[in-house]
Amino acid sequence: MKYAIFGDIHANLEGFQAILEDSQRQGCTDYVCVGDIVGYGANPRECLDIVRQMACPVVKGNHDEEAVLTTSLEGLNPLARQAMEWTRSQLPQEDRDFLKGLKLVRQVRDFTIVHATLDTPGSWTYVTNKFDAMASFSYQFTQLCFYGHTHTPRIYVKGDSVEPIEDSTVHLEMGRKYFINIGSAGQPRDGDWRVAYATYDVERQEVIIHRIEYDIQTAQDKIVAAGLPEMLAHRLSLGK
Numbered sequence: 001m002k003y004a005i006f007g008d009i010h011a012n013l014e015g016f017q018a019i020l021e022d023s024q025r026q027g028c029t030d031y032v033c034v035g036d037i038v039g040y041g042a043n044p045r046e047c048l049d050i051v052r053q054m055a056c057p058v059v060k061g062n063h064d065e066e067a068v069l070t071t072s073l074e075g076l077n078p079l080a081r082q083a084m085e086w087t088r089s090q091l092p093q094e095d096r097d098f099l100k101g102l103k104l105v106r107q108v109r110d111f112t113i114v115h116a117t118l119d120t121p122g123s124w125t126y127v128t129n130k131f132d133a134m135a136s137f138s139y140q141f142t143q144l145c146f147y148g149h150t151h152t153p154r155i156y157v158k159g160d161s162v163e164p165i166e167d168s169t170v171h172l173e174m175g176r177k178y179f180i181n182i183g184s185a186g187q188p189r190d191g192d193w194r195v196a197y198a199t200y201d202v203e204r205q206e207v208i209i210h211r212i213e214y215d216i217q218t219a220q221d222k223i224v225a226a227g228l229p230e231m232l233a234h235r236l237s238l239g240k
C-alpha cells in the first residue's frame with residue numbers, strides 16, 4: 001500500500017496532472033488531499049472534478065473555505081482577493097457544497113491529515129518553525145501527520161526534542177512522531193518552481209517528498225487569459 005499525499009493545488013491543473021502521473025509511475029495505490037484545491041490558478045472546476053472523482057480523503061483549506069463564503073474579502077492580500085473573487089464566480093453549486101462539507105482534520109488509516117495546524121486548525125495560522133510544530137505535536141495522536149498551507153516542504157521529527165530534518169526521505173521509527181509538510185502541487189513558495197507531493201509506503205514505513213517539473217508555461221498562459229493578475233503567473237516561475 002502506497003499513498004500519494006498532495007495539496008495546495010490552487011487550481012493549477014498542469015501541476016496537479018504532473019503529480020498524478022508521477023504518482024502512478026511510483027506505484028501509488030491510494031490518494032489523500034490536504035486542502036486548498038482552489039484559489040490563484042485558472043482551473044478550479046477542473047481540479048475539483050479530478051479530486052471529487054478520486055473520492056479520496058480530503059480536508060478543507062482556507063481557500064476552499066473562502067471560496068464558498070459570501071462575506072467580504074478584506075482580510076486577504078490584494079492578489080489573493082482578486083483571485084478569490086474570480087474563483088467564487090467560477091464554482092457551480094455542487095462544487096460549493098462539496099467544499100462546504102469538508103472537515104478540518106481527518107484520520108486516514110494510521111495517520112492524520114490537516115491543512116494548516118493541529119492545535120488551531122480553523123484559524124489558518126502557519127507552521128514556520130519548530131515551536132509552531134511543537135504546538136501541533138501536542139494535538140497529534142497518530143505517529144504521522146501530513147499538512148500543507150505554507151507551500152514549503154518540511155519534515156519535523158519529534159523524539160526527545162522537535163527538529164526539522166533537511167532530507168526529503170524519512171524512515172519512520174518507533175517512539176518518534178512525524179509532522180510532514182508535503183509542499184504545494186500548484187504554487188511552490190520555497191524558491192523551487194517544481195511542484196511537490198509526498199509518497200507514504202506503508203510496508204516500508206518510508207515517506208518521500210518529490211519535486212516534479214510540469215508544463216508551467218501553459219498554467220501561466222491560462223492565468224493571464226482568464227484575466228487574473230499577471231503576478232500570479234509570474235510567481236510560479238519564481239517559486240514564491
Ligand code: ZN
Pocket residue numbers: 008010036061063149150151
Ligand atoms: Zn494554499
